[in-house]
Amino acid sequence: MKTISYAAALLCLLGFPVASATDWQSDPANSHLNFAPSYEGMPINGAFKEFSTSYQTDSQGQPNRLIVNIAITSADMGNSDLNEAIGAIDWFNISDFPEAQFISEEFSDSGKETFLARGTLQLKGFKKIVTVPFRWQVLSDSSASMTGELVLSRSDFSIGSGEWASGEQIGVAVKVWFDVAFTTKKPNL
Amino acid sequence: MDMSNTSEQWGWLSKILHWLTAVLIFIQIPLGFYAESLKLSPLKMDIFVWHKSVGMLVFLLLILRLLWRIKGTIPDTVNASRIPQYLAQGAHYLLYGLMILLPISGWITSSAANIPIKLFWLIPLPALVGPDDAVKSLAAEVHEISVCVLLAVLVLHIGAALRHHLLLRDNILKRMWF
Numbered sequence: 001m002k003t004i005s006y007a008a009a010l011l012c013l014l015g016f017p018v019a020s021a022t023d024w025q026s027d028p029a030n031s032h033l034n035f036a037p038s039y040e041g042m043p044i045n046g047a048f049k050e051f052s053t054s055y056q057t058d059s060q061g062q063p064n065r066l067i068v069n070i071a072i073t074s075a076d077m078g079n080s081d082l083n084e085a086i087g088a089i090d091w092f093n094i095s096d097f098p099e100a101q102f103i104s105e106e107f108s109d110s111g112k113e114t115f116l117a118r119g120t121l122q123l124k125g126f127k128k129i130v131t132v133p134f135r136w137q138v139l140s141d142s143s144a145s146m147t148g149e150l151v152l153s154r155s156d157f158s159i160g161s162g163e164w165a166s167g168e169q170i171g172v173a174v175k176v177w178f179d180v181a182f183t184t185k186k187p188n189l
Numbered sequence: 190m191d192m193s194n195t196s197e198q199w200g201w202l203s204k205i206l207h208w209l210t211a212v213l214i215f216i217q218i219p220l221g222f223y224a225e226s227l228k229l230s231p232l233k234m235d236i237f238v239w240h241k242s243v244g245m246l247v248f249l250l251l252i253l254r255l256l257w258r259i260k261g262t263i264p265d266t267v268n269a270s271r272i273p274q275y276l277a278q279g280a281h282y283l284l285y286g287l288m289i290l291l292p293i294s295g296w297i298t299s300s301a302a303n304i305p306i307k308l309f310w311l312i313p314l315p316a317l318v319g320p321d322d323a324v325k326s327l328a329a330e331v332h333e334i335s336v337c338v339l340l341a342v343l344v345l346h347i348g349a350a351l352r353h354h355l356l357l358r359d360n361i362l363k364r365m366w367f
Binding site: 039043085 | 229230231234235238301303304305307310313319320321322325
């Protein structure tokens with residue numbers, strides 16, 4: 001799979017039209033990436049307002065590559081005090097790490113349009129292997145949607161360090177869920 | 190001692206509710222100022238849990254007091270000139286009003302700030318409003334002004350009770366005591 005995609009990328013670079021692969025790009029206006037830490041066991045919902053996702057499928061519609069770029073600076077927890085608080089060094093440390101990225105080129109098909117993407121999440125200077133389950137639905141030749149939900153451990157990325165690390169008040173588990181609308185990229189030939 | 194109020198005396202239920210509320214308010218006000226003064230930390234959040242819990246307890250006690258007051262009678266007002274009588278009555282209604290306004294504005298502040306409430310780390314309260322910066326600022330402002338008014342009215346309330354007891358030497362304070 002990897003070799004094929006490298007070959008395809010190479011062909012693209014050489015200017016050959018590769019009919020087999022389809023490049024999808026997220027439509028920011030209709031895409032949502034949400035997260036919810038918990039306080040005393042109760043969820044507090046937040047969202048990353050700015051992120052972009054590119055996704056490539058092969059000729060069979062199977063996943064080739066998934067890249068998600070997230071502007072951590074766009075994290076919105078619904079209140080300016082909270083938004084300021086989560087940017088601090090103990091939390092996201094956004095001045096040093098304004099962006100996060102997830103890249104996966106390793107997929108498994110779980111059937112019924114659902115897949116698992118195993119990849120690297122780079123967040124707050126840490127790189128961790130994360131498996132993201134998602135459902136991929138092609139709606140037309142040029143539109144599709146990707147939805148999914150997972151739970152991350154904030155301590156894997158030292159988010160909420162120091163006196164917050166115990167997870168007693170702000171839980172260690174953080175729910176992340178997304179609903180991303182895709183359109184096909186115009187062929188760049 | 191009777192549970193019910195008479196025209197001369199407060200019954201023991203009213204007395205207990207009054208003094209319990211008094212103690213809670215005297216814990217509550219410093220708790221609020223202390224929590225507000227702290228920088229964001231687990232301690233601040235815990236102090237706020239106490240503040241919210243005590244505040245809702247005062248609110249609950251107030252509801253019981255109002256129901257009990259509506260249901261029964263209250264002791265007669267003392268023979269005083271009109272102005273102190275109006276002042277006393279006004280102060281009492283203001284105290285009741287503030288004991289509604291403070292917990293509700295605090296609850297709205299917390300909801301609008303997107304901070305869920307769990308009283309005594311046990312009882313979750315639903316959010317009254319969705320997250321909203323403008324609503325949060327307004328509710329916080331109302332909360333702050335209300336506590337300043339409360340402090341002023343408490344000075345009047347306690348001052349008047351002491352005046353009755355020490356200067357006028359009547360039974361106003363005694364009839365609320367055990």
